[in-house]
Amino acid sequence: MVGRQPELGLEIQIDRDACIGSGNCCQAAPGVFALDLVGLAIVLDSTAEAEAKIVEAAEACPTKAISVLRNGERIL
Numbered sequence: 001m002v003g004r005q006p007e008l009g010l011e012i013q014i015d016r017d018a019c020i021g022s023g024n025c026c027q028a029a030p031g032v033f034a035l036d037l038v039g040l041a042i043v044l045d046s047t048a049e050a051e052a053k054i055v056e057a058a059e060a061c062p063t064k065a066i067s068v069l070r071n072g073e074r075i076l
Contacts, residue, residue: 003032003043009071010051012058014041018065025066028057041065 003012012032021039025032031048033041041061046054051068058066058076068076 003046010046010054011069011072012043012046012054013067013069014043015065015067016040018063019061020063020065022062024060024062025057028060029053033057 002014004010019040021035021041023035025041026034029049031045032043032054034044036042049057055068055076058064058068066076067074
């Protein structure tokens with residue numbers, strides 16, 4: 001699962017094999033993340049929150065299933 005903010009060069013990647021559906025990302029950035037029908041994280045709208053909130057959501061993931069990249073380079 002991938003979400004992009006092309007104007008910022010920001011990309012969000014979710015490793016659905018690592019995701020356990022804790023929902024921490026949804027609490028930290030509810031406009032960006034949600035849990036799908038099987039209870040795993042998806043990107044709803046990568047532009048719904050500021051970069052800082054997206055990074056906070058990725059940091060809150062207990063399995064580190066969320067990666068944040070800027071211009072192709074991993075920042076988290």
